[in-house]
Protein backbone atom coordinates (compact mmCIF):
# COMPACT_ATOMS: atom_id res chain seq x y z
CA UNK A 1 0.00 0.00 0.00
CA UNK A 2 1.15 3.55 -0.68
CA UNK A 3 -0.01 5.48 2.39
CA UNK A 4 0.14 9.22 2.89
CA UNK A 5 -0.36 10.15 6.55
CA UNK A 6 -0.92 13.51 8.14
CA UNK A 7 -1.40 14.43 11.78
CA UNK A 8 0.44 16.92 13.82
CA UNK A 9 1.13 19.32 16.60
CA UNK A 10 0.92 17.05 19.58
CA UNK A 11 1.86 13.46 20.46
CA UNK A 12 -1.78 12.43 20.84
CA UNK A 13 -2.25 12.84 17.07
CA UNK A 14 1.15 11.53 15.99
CA UNK A 15 1.62 8.29 17.96
CA UNK A 16 -1.62 6.66 16.70
CA UNK A 17 -0.42 7.33 13.13
CA UNK A 18 3.00 5.83 13.83
CA UNK A 19 1.46 2.78 15.49
CA UNK A 20 -0.75 2.23 12.46
CA UNK A 21 2.25 2.52 10.13
CA UNK A 22 4.27 0.04 12.20
CA UNK A 23 1.47 -2.53 12.07
CA UNK A 24 0.77 -1.96 8.36
CA UNK A 25 4.43 -2.56 7.53
CA UNK A 26 4.28 -5.85 9.46
CA UNK A 27 1.23 -7.19 7.65
CA UNK A 28 1.98 -5.61 4.25
CA UNK A 29 5.78 -5.46 4.00
CA UNK A 30 5.75 -3.66 0.63
CA UNK A 31 4.08 -0.60 2.20
CA UNK A 32 5.47 2.84 1.29
CA UNK A 33 4.73 5.72 3.66
CA UNK A 34 5.10 9.48 3.52
CA UNK A 35 4.18 11.63 6.54
CA UNK A 36 3.13 15.27 6.25
CA UNK A 37 3.41 17.43 9.38
CA UNK A 38 3.90 21.06 10.41
CA UNK A 39 7.24 22.81 10.69
CA UNK A 40 6.75 23.35 14.42
CA UNK A 41 4.98 20.36 16.00
CA UNK A 42 6.38 17.40 17.93
CA UNK A 43 6.28 15.38 14.67
CA UNK A 44 9.58 17.00 13.66
CA UNK A 45 11.34 14.93 16.29
CA UNK A 46 9.11 11.87 16.65
CA UNK A 47 8.50 10.96 12.98
CA UNK A 48 12.13 10.95 11.73
CA UNK A 49 13.11 9.11 14.96
CA UNK A 50 10.71 6.36 13.86
CA UNK A 51 12.53 6.15 10.51
CA UNK A 52 9.62 7.60 8.52
CA UNK A 53 10.01 10.20 5.79
CA UNK A 54 8.54 13.57 6.79
CA UNK A 55 7.51 16.55 4.67
CA UNK A 56 6.55 19.72 6.54
CA UNK A 57 4.28 22.69 5.91
CA UNK A 58 3.84 25.97 7.81
CA UNK A 59 0.42 26.08 9.52
CA UNK A 60 -1.32 27.92 12.33
CA UNK A 61 -4.64 27.68 14.14
CA UNK A 62 -7.54 30.13 14.15
CA UNK A 63 -7.75 32.71 16.93
CA UNK A 64 -11.15 32.72 18.65
CA UNK A 65 -11.50 36.50 18.37
CA UNK A 66 -11.63 38.38 15.08
CA UNK A 67 -8.05 39.22 14.24
CA UNK A 68 -5.68 39.91 11.36
CA UNK A 69 -3.92 36.68 12.26
CA UNK A 70 -6.96 34.80 10.96
CA UNK A 71 -6.33 36.17 7.47
CA UNK A 72 -2.80 34.82 7.74
CA UNK A 73 -4.25 31.47 8.88
CA UNK A 74 -6.53 31.29 5.84
CA UNK A 75 -3.63 32.26 3.58
CA UNK A 76 -1.41 29.55 5.10
CA UNK A 77 -4.23 27.00 4.83
CA UNK A 78 -4.76 27.68 1.11
CA UNK A 79 -1.02 27.63 0.51
CA UNK A 80 -0.81 24.28 2.32
CA UNK A 81 -3.66 22.81 0.26
CA UNK A 82 -1.70 23.81 -2.84
CA UNK A 83 1.50 22.28 -1.42
CA UNK A 84 -0.41 19.13 -0.41
CA UNK A 85 -1.73 18.74 -3.96
CA UNK A 86 1.81 18.69 -5.31
CA UNK A 87 2.89 16.16 -2.65
CA UNK A 88 -0.06 13.96 -3.65
CA UNK A 89 0.79 14.23 -7.35
CA UNK A 90 4.40 13.19 -6.65
CA UNK A 91 3.75 10.44 -4.09
CA UNK A 92 0.62 8.97 -5.73
CA UNK A 93 -0.91 7.48 -2.56
CA UNK A 94 -3.50 4.68 -2.66
CA UNK A 95 -5.11 6.24 0.41
CA UNK A 96 -4.60 9.24 2.71
CA UNK A 97 -5.04 9.00 6.48
CA UNK A 98 -5.51 12.02 8.76
CA UNK A 99 -5.15 11.77 12.54
CA UNK A 100 -5.95 15.36 13.53
CA UNK A 101 -4.28 18.75 13.88
CA UNK A 102 -4.51 21.64 11.36
CA UNK A 103 -2.04 20.12 8.94
CA UNK A 104 -4.24 17.08 8.36
CA UNK A 105 -7.06 19.51 7.44
CA UNK A 106 -5.10 20.82 4.46
CA UNK A 107 -3.74 17.43 3.35
CA UNK A 108 -7.02 15.50 3.55
CA UNK A 109 -8.98 18.32 1.94
CA UNK A 110 -6.51 18.36 -0.96
CA UNK A 111 -6.68 14.57 -1.29
CA UNK A 112 -10.49 14.50 -1.31
CA UNK A 113 -10.55 17.19 -4.01
CA UNK A 114 -8.11 15.00 -5.96
CA UNK A 115 -10.50 12.00 -5.64
CA UNK A 116 -7.97 9.98 -3.63
CA UNK A 117 -9.50 7.65 -0.98
CA UNK A 118 -9.46 9.40 2.41
CA UNK A 119 -9.84 8.23 6.02
CA UNK A 120 -9.70 10.23 9.25
CA UNK A 121 -9.06 8.86 12.73
CA UNK A 122 -10.64 10.70 15.67
CA UNK A 123 -9.00 9.78 19.01
CA UNK A 124 -11.36 11.74 21.27
CA UNK A 125 -14.91 11.50 22.52
CA UNK A 126 -15.41 15.15 21.60
CA UNK A 127 -14.58 15.63 17.92
CA UNK A 128 -11.71 18.03 17.08
CA UNK A 129 -12.24 21.10 14.87
CA UNK A 130 -10.19 19.73 11.97
CA UNK A 131 -11.94 16.37 11.83
CA UNK A 132 -15.32 18.05 12.12
CA UNK A 133 -14.45 20.18 9.07
CA UNK A 134 -13.08 17.18 7.14
CA UNK A 135 -16.00 14.86 7.89
CA UNK A 136 -17.97 16.28 4.91
CA UNK A 137 -15.20 15.52 2.42
CA UNK A 138 -13.58 12.23 3.51
CA UNK A 139 -14.74 8.69 2.64
CA UNK A 140 -14.35 6.95 5.98
CA UNK A 141 -14.21 8.02 9.63
CA UNK A 142 -12.60 5.79 12.27
CA UNK A 143 -13.39 6.51 15.92
CA UNK A 144 -12.07 5.42 19.31
CA UNK A 145 -14.97 6.46 21.58
CA UNK A 146 -18.64 5.60 20.83
CA UNK A 147 -19.56 9.13 21.95
CA UNK A 148 -17.89 10.51 18.80
CA UNK A 149 -20.23 8.64 16.42
CA UNK A 150 -23.21 10.99 16.60
CA UNK A 151 -20.98 14.01 15.92
CA UNK A 152 -20.15 12.70 12.41
CA UNK A 153 -22.15 11.63 9.31
CA UNK A 154 -22.97 8.21 10.74
CA UNK A 155 -22.84 6.19 7.51
CA UNK A 156 -19.09 6.90 7.29
CA UNK A 157 -18.22 5.89 10.87
CA UNK A 158 -16.49 2.71 12.09
CA UNK A 159 -15.39 2.03 15.66
CA UNK A 160 -11.72 0.93 15.60
CA UNK A 161 -10.13 2.12 18.86
CA UNK A 162 -6.69 3.75 18.90
CA UNK A 163 -3.82 1.96 17.06
CA UNK A 164 -1.41 2.89 19.83
CA UNK A 165 -3.28 0.42 22.05
CA UNK A 166 -2.25 -2.46 19.78
CA UNK A 167 1.33 -1.22 19.69
CA UNK A 168 1.74 -1.19 23.48
CA UNK A 169 0.24 -4.66 23.98
CA UNK A 170 2.48 -6.12 21.29
CA UNK A 171 5.60 -5.17 23.26
CA UNK A 172 4.85 -6.56 26.69
CA UNK A 173 7.84 -8.91 26.39
CA UNK A 174 10.34 -6.12 25.66
CA UNK A 175 13.82 -6.42 27.16
CA UNK A 176 13.66 -2.92 28.65
CA UNK A 177 15.16 -2.62 32.16
CA UNK A 178 14.63 0.24 34.62
CA UNK A 179 18.35 0.01 35.43
CA UNK A 180 18.94 2.10 32.29
CA UNK A 181 17.43 4.97 34.32
CA UNK A 182 19.34 4.04 37.49
CA UNK A 183 16.15 2.49 38.94
CA UNK A 184 15.40 -1.12 39.95
CA UNK A 185 13.41 -3.81 38.15
CA UNK A 186 12.04 -5.45 41.31
CA UNK A 187 10.47 -2.32 42.83
CA UNK A 188 6.99 -1.06 41.77
CA UNK A 189 7.33 1.95 39.49
CA UNK A 190 5.08 5.01 39.39
CA UNK A 191 5.36 6.87 36.08
CA UNK A 192 4.33 10.54 35.88
CA UNK A 193 3.89 12.78 32.83
CA UNK A 194 1.53 15.59 31.83
CA UNK A 195 0.62 14.53 28.29
CA UNK A 196 3.10 14.60 25.42
CA UNK A 197 4.21 18.17 26.16
CA UNK A 198 4.23 18.19 29.97
CA UNK A 199 1.94 20.30 32.16
CA UNK A 200 3.24 23.14 34.38
CA UNK A 201 0.77 22.54 37.23
CA UNK A 202 1.51 18.81 37.36
CA UNK A 203 5.24 19.52 37.17
CA UNK A 204 5.16 21.99 40.06
CA UNK A 205 3.04 19.62 42.15
CA UNK A 206 5.47 16.76 41.60
CA UNK A 207 8.40 19.03 42.50
CA UNK A 208 6.60 19.88 45.78
CA UNK A 209 5.95 16.17 46.40
CA UNK A 210 9.52 14.98 45.79
CA UNK A 211 10.62 15.20 49.46
CA UNK A 212 7.85 12.67 50.18
CA UNK A 213 8.45 10.46 47.14
CA UNK A 214 12.09 10.27 48.34
CA UNK A 215 10.92 8.38 51.42
CA UNK A 216 8.70 5.82 49.68
CA UNK A 217 9.44 2.14 49.06
CA UNK A 218 8.23 2.48 45.47
CA UNK A 219 10.15 4.31 42.74
CA UNK A 220 9.16 7.22 40.52
CA UNK A 221 10.00 8.16 36.94
CA UNK A 222 8.84 11.69 36.15
CA UNK A 223 8.90 13.23 32.63
CA UNK A 224 8.54 17.02 32.63
CA UNK A 225 7.95 17.52 28.87
CA UNK A 226 10.94 18.36 26.66
CA UNK A 227 10.36 22.13 26.64
CA UNK A 228 9.65 22.39 30.35
CA UNK A 229 12.70 20.54 31.66
CA UNK A 230 14.84 23.63 32.31
CA UNK A 231 12.01 25.29 34.22
CA UNK A 232 11.60 22.20 36.42
CA UNK A 233 15.35 22.00 37.03
CA UNK A 234 15.18 25.59 38.24
CA UNK A 235 12.30 24.67 40.60
CA UNK A 236 14.28 21.68 41.84
CA UNK A 237 17.24 23.79 43.01
CA UNK A 238 17.88 23.09 46.68
CA UNK A 239 15.59 20.03 46.72
CA UNK A 240 17.29 16.70 47.33
CA UNK A 241 16.31 13.84 45.03
CA UNK A 242 16.75 10.31 46.39
CA UNK A 243 17.86 7.33 44.28
CA UNK A 244 14.28 6.07 43.87
CA UNK A 245 13.19 9.21 41.97
CA UNK A 246 14.31 10.14 38.45
CA UNK A 247 13.42 13.33 36.58
CA UNK A 248 13.78 13.33 32.78
CA UNK A 249 12.61 15.64 29.97
CA UNK A 250 10.80 12.98 27.93
CA UNK A 251 10.32 9.22 27.85
CA UNK A 252 11.04 7.74 24.44
CA UNK A 253 9.75 4.39 23.23
CA UNK A 254 6.83 4.32 25.62
CA UNK A 255 5.46 1.00 24.24
CA UNK A 256 8.54 -0.75 25.70
CA UNK A 257 8.24 1.01 29.06
CA UNK A 258 4.58 1.41 29.88
CA UNK A 259 4.02 -2.36 30.27
CA UNK A 260 6.61 -2.20 33.09
CA UNK A 261 4.95 0.41 35.29
CA UNK A 262 2.79 -0.38 38.33
CA UNK A 263 0.73 2.81 37.99
CA UNK A 264 0.64 6.10 36.10
CA UNK A 265 -0.12 9.73 36.90
CA UNK A 266 -1.03 11.71 33.78
CA UNK A 267 -3.31 14.05 31.87
CA UNK A 268 -6.38 12.35 30.36
CA UNK A 269 -5.44 12.63 26.67
CA UNK A 270 -7.13 10.08 24.46
CA UNK A 271 -3.99 8.29 23.31
CA UNK A 272 -2.65 7.89 26.84
CA UNK A 273 -6.03 6.45 27.83
CA UNK A 274 -5.95 4.00 24.92
CA UNK A 275 -2.53 2.81 26.09
CA UNK A 276 -3.40 2.36 29.75
CA UNK A 277 -6.67 0.55 29.05
CA UNK A 278 -5.03 -1.80 26.55
CA UNK A 279 -2.41 -2.73 29.16
CA UNK A 280 -4.53 -2.37 32.30
CA UNK A 281 -2.40 0.24 34.05
CA UNK A 282 -3.99 1.73 37.21
CA UNK A 283 -4.02 5.47 36.62
CA UNK A 284 -4.42 8.76 38.45
CA UNK A 285 -5.85 11.13 35.84
CA UNK A 286 -5.51 14.91 36.06
CA UNK A 287 -7.55 16.19 33.06
CA UNK A 288 -6.33 19.31 31.30
CA UNK A 289 -8.89 22.11 31.81
CA UNK A 290 -7.51 23.87 28.70
CA UNK A 291 -8.99 21.63 25.97
CA UNK A 292 -12.08 21.89 23.74
CA UNK A 293 -15.37 21.18 25.53
CA UNK A 294 -13.46 19.89 28.56
CA UNK A 295 -13.09 16.58 26.71
CA UNK A 296 -10.33 15.24 28.98
CA UNK A 297 -12.76 15.19 31.93
CA UNK A 298 -15.10 13.08 29.80
CA UNK A 299 -12.22 10.81 28.81
CA UNK A 300 -11.28 10.42 32.48
CA UNK A 301 -14.82 9.81 33.69
CA UNK A 302 -15.18 6.79 31.41
CA UNK A 303 -12.38 5.11 33.42
CA UNK A 304 -13.33 6.43 36.85
CA UNK A 305 -16.90 5.13 36.50
CA UNK A 306 -15.51 1.60 36.00
CA UNK A 307 -12.99 1.88 38.88
CA UNK A 308 -10.09 1.72 36.41
CA UNK A 309 -8.71 5.11 37.42
CA UNK A 310 -9.06 7.89 39.95
CA UNK A 311 -9.34 11.53 38.96
CA UNK A 312 -7.87 14.63 40.59
CA UNK A 313 -9.15 17.84 39.03
CA UNK A 314 -6.52 20.53 38.52
CA UNK A 315 -8.34 22.70 41.11
CA UNK A 316 -7.82 20.05 43.74
CA UNK A 317 -4.28 19.14 42.75
CA UNK A 318 -1.50 19.75 45.24
CA UNK A 319 1.33 17.69 46.72
CA UNK A 320 -0.95 16.41 49.47
CA UNK A 321 -3.82 15.23 47.22
CA UNK A 322 -1.31 13.66 44.83
CA UNK A 323 0.50 11.76 47.59
CA UNK A 324 -2.76 10.47 49.10
CA UNK A 325 -3.78 8.88 45.79
CA UNK A 326 -0.28 7.76 44.81
CA UNK A 327 0.30 6.03 48.15
CA UNK A 328 -3.16 4.45 48.13
CA UNK A 329 -2.45 2.76 44.80
CA UNK A 330 1.28 2.14 45.02
CA UNK A 331 1.12 0.66 48.52
CA UNK A 332 -1.72 -1.76 47.74
CA UNK A 333 -0.99 -4.47 45.16
CA UNK A 334 -4.52 -5.91 45.48
CA UNK A 335 -6.10 -2.57 44.61
CA UNK A 336 -3.75 -2.26 41.62
CA UNK A 337 -4.86 -5.70 40.42
CA UNK A 338 -8.53 -4.75 40.69
CA UNK A 339 -7.98 -1.47 38.83
CA UNK A 340 -5.93 -3.26 36.15
CA UNK A 341 -8.69 -5.79 35.50
CA UNK A 342 -11.30 -3.03 35.29
CA UNK A 343 -9.10 -0.98 32.98
CA UNK A 344 -8.36 -3.83 30.57
CA UNK A 345 -12.10 -4.33 30.05
CA UNK A 346 -12.15 -0.88 28.40
CA UNK A 347 -9.16 -1.53 26.13
CA UNK A 348 -9.17 -2.18 22.37
CA UNK A 349 -5.95 -4.06 21.73
CA UNK A 350 -6.56 -4.78 18.03
CA UNK A 351 -7.31 -1.22 16.93
CA UNK A 352 -4.57 -0.99 14.27
CA UNK A 353 -5.91 -4.08 12.46
CA UNK A 354 -9.40 -2.55 12.44
CA UNK A 355 -8.07 0.72 11.06
CA UNK A 356 -6.19 -1.13 8.29
CA UNK A 357 -9.51 -2.71 7.26
CA UNK A 358 -11.07 0.74 7.04
CA UNK A 359 -8.18 1.95 4.82
CA UNK A 360 -8.80 -0.99 2.48
CA UNK A 361 -12.51 -0.32 2.44
CA UNK A 362 -11.87 3.26 1.31
CA UNK A 363 -9.56 2.00 -1.46
CA UNK A 364 -11.95 -0.77 -2.58
CA UNK A 365 -14.98 1.53 -2.65
CA UNK A 366 -13.13 3.91 -4.98
CA UNK A 367 -12.43 1.07 -7.41
CA UNK A 368 -16.08 0.04 -7.63
Ligand SMILES: CC(=O)N[C@H]1[C@@H](OP(=O)(O)OP(=O)(O)OC[C@H]2O[C@@H](n3ccc(=O)[nH]c3=O)[C@H](O)[C@@H]2O)O[C@H](CO)[C@@H](O)[C@@H]1O
Pocket residue numbers: 010011012013015100123124164193194195196197223225249250251252253254267268269270271272273275288290291296
Ligand atom coordinates in the same frame (compact mmCIF):
# COMPACT_ATOMS: atom_id res chain seq x y z
C1 LIG B 1 -3.53 19.75 25.47
C2 LIG B 1 -4.12 18.96 24.36
O1 LIG B 1 -4.57 19.49 23.36
N1 LIG B 1 -4.15 17.65 24.56
C3 LIG B 1 -4.72 16.74 23.56
C4 LIG B 1 -3.58 15.98 22.93
O2 LIG B 1 -2.87 15.47 24.04
P1 LIG B 1 -1.46 14.79 24.06
O3 LIG B 1 -0.66 15.07 22.84
O4 LIG B 1 -0.84 15.06 25.36
O5 LIG B 1 -1.96 13.33 23.88
P2 LIG B 1 -2.23 12.06 24.66
O6 LIG B 1 -2.28 12.14 26.12
O7 LIG B 1 -3.42 11.50 23.98
O8 LIG B 1 -0.94 11.23 24.21
C5 LIG B 1 0.33 11.50 24.72
C6 LIG B 1 1.26 10.51 24.09
O9 LIG B 1 2.60 10.87 24.39
C7 LIG B 1 3.26 9.76 24.96
N2 LIG B 1 4.35 10.27 25.82
C8 LIG B 1 4.08 11.13 26.83
C9 LIG B 1 5.11 11.60 27.63
C10 LIG B 1 6.43 11.15 27.38
O10 LIG B 1 7.40 11.52 28.06
N3 LIG B 1 6.63 10.28 26.36
C11 LIG B 1 5.63 9.83 25.55
O11 LIG B 1 5.88 9.04 24.64
C12 LIG B 1 2.18 8.98 25.68
O12 LIG B 1 2.57 7.66 25.92
C13 LIG B 1 1.06 9.10 24.65
O13 LIG B 1 1.24 8.19 23.59
O14 LIG B 1 -4.08 15.01 22.01
C14 LIG B 1 -5.00 14.07 22.58
C15 LIG B 1 -5.41 13.06 21.49
O15 LIG B 1 -5.91 13.66 20.39
C16 LIG B 1 -6.19 14.77 23.21
O16 LIG B 1 -7.05 13.84 23.84
C17 LIG B 1 -5.66 15.76 24.23
O17 LIG B 1 -6.70 16.44 24.90
